[in-house]
Amino acid sequence: MGLVVALVAFLVTILSGTSAGLIKNNISGLIELPATHLAFEYNERPSYRNTMVERYMWEGWQGSPGVKAMEPMGHTVFNARTQRDEPLEIVLWGLRPGSFIEPKVAEGEQLGPMEDGVIISRLLADDGVKIGDTIILDRVLTELKVIGILDEERNIGHMPIIYTPLPKWQEATYGPPGGSPPGEKLPDILFDFVSMLALQLEEGVDVVPLDDAFETATLDREEFYAASTGYTEEVMSVGMIQLFLVIVSAVVIGAFFTIWTIQRTKEIGLVKALGASSWYLMKDALGQALLLMLVSTAVGLGLAIAIGKGLIEGTAFPFMFEGGMVASSMLLLIVAGLIGAAFAIRQINAVDAMIALGREQ
Amino acid sequence: MSLKVSNVSLVLGDGDQRVTALDDVSLEVEPGEMVAVLGPSGAGKTSLLAVCGGLRTPTSGEISIDGTVITRVKPAKLTEIRRDRIGFVFQQSNLVPSLTSLDQLLLLVHLRGKKPNGEDTERATALLEEVGMSARIDRRPGQLSGGERQRVGIARAFMMSPALLLVDEPTSMLDQNRGKQIVELLSKECHEHSVATLMVTHDHNVLASADRVLNISDGRLAEQA
Secondary structure, three states, rough: HHHHHHHHHHHHHHHHHHHHHHHHHHHHHHOOOOOOEEEEEEOOOOOOOOOOOOOOOOOOOOOOOOOEEEEEEEEEEEEEOOOOOEEEEEEEEEEEEOOOOOHHHHHEEOOOOOOOEEOOOOHHHOOOOOOOEEEEEEOOEEEEEEEEEEEOOOOOOEEEEEEHHHHHHHHHHOOOOOOOOOOOOOOHHHEEEEOEEEEEEEEOOOHHHHHHHEEEEEEEEHHHOOOOOOOOHHHHHHHHHHHHHHHHHHHHHHHHHHHHHHOOOOHHHHHHHHOOOOOHHHHHHHHHHHHHHHHHHHHHHHHHHHHHHHHHHHHOOOOOOOOHHHHHHHHHHHHHHHHHHHHHHHHHHHHOHHHHOOOOO | OEEEEEEEEEEOOOOOEEEEEEEEEEEEEEEOOOEEEEEOOOOHHHHHHHHHHHOOOOEEEEEOOEEEOOOOHHHHHHHHHHHEEEEEEOOOOOOOOOHHHHHHHHHHHHHHHOOOOOHHHHHHHHHHHOOOOOOEEEEEEEEOOOHHHHHHHHHHHHHOOEEEEEEEOOOOOOOHHHHHHHHHHHHHHHOOOOOOOEEEOOOHHHHHOOOOEEEOOOOOEEOOO
């Protein structure tokens, strides 16, 4: 019985690790982005793929009241390959070197003087991309040099992000294939466009008048997570799976307590004949159920954390422990288990103390 | 008078299945008196114990234990009377499998919603000693023989100083010799603790220990000639 609860707790924990991992695998780049809001080009449904913010918009945001910090940033999805011809599907983010949205590298250098330098995330490094490698973007043939590697993965829409100085991003995104012809400069107007603005706003700032003034659509963190492809659907699917798992657990635990009660029918009848009230016995059984649930859940949780941390985390399998999520799943499991147990234990009421006399009457 | 049964009838089942298990039964047992009820199976022995123990409500008639009429009280009150005033010795001793001999007795203290104190433990130990089980107080039922289990069951029955002791076929699982010893022990305890004892049995060999013997047949009770 305890084993069954422990296994269910194990399953719920591993699943919650997998869900958190899946969600992180989708939007880790956004989770780690130190912005309170993102401003997109005005649209009913703003998207990362279809947004273009002009210089006057970001300059407008820059000086507005309630705006602590603002950074223009570029976002483009590219197919690319390394100089060894290994194919990559990446998202190129353009940002101003030294700005608050630039992540800190674990190896190599930050973005800076080298205009075609890029920082890559840990997952690409694990796939064999090294500092000094060249990444060539398909179609536009822009060449980028890997100068820094982050310690963690940074993804958006399940694709790894690589970070480059904003002008290089603008050249790759808006410039002609192969870059500017030798000796010619790209037209200045190319450098007046970005994809979106990373904002740090003071608490309680009303973004509506600012959006109206600068023709932007500003999303808070929850909303800009949801704007990532598939994120909302994934959260919903994972939520459904967890809900069903908890319902199944309640039924399984209820079934086990039913069997447990039936196995103890003789004993319950005896103790009733000795003068125990049904209330006393139910309280006793529910207390035992709670104790059993707590101990078994702890065992399952411990096992799952050990296996998750030891064997799964750090591999390519998307997996992450998120304290709050695990804790709420465990709590939900215990509550569901107790409801299941309570239904089963009601049968104690029906046990006839006559059983103690050994004969049915 | 510790047990008084007046004109009690018990009808079980409905329609064609109706069986008169007890038919106008009257009976009195005094404190310290051991009354044996002898009869074949199906004669109404178990029904008699069930109505006296408050496990079944008779169809008609009245039963009082230590002056309290138990045939006209609510189920919760009946549970309380069973807990506080009645001791049971069952056919198969009926111990809780997971508890030691000592804990079988202390369980009754728990059922009253109390934590056993030193006094309770002393009393339980003394009772187990009286029934010759002092060397086995930390054994579980699985580690005891049938006779030993029955002895623990007897000690348990006296734990809460009952006014009435109901004994159900105490020898059915024992050989003749052990059965006789057990009933002698019961009789000794019943006299020592001054408890009204009603024992049902089909075993003629144990009747010598009883103060009085009644016959039951087809639900009707008669004094043995």
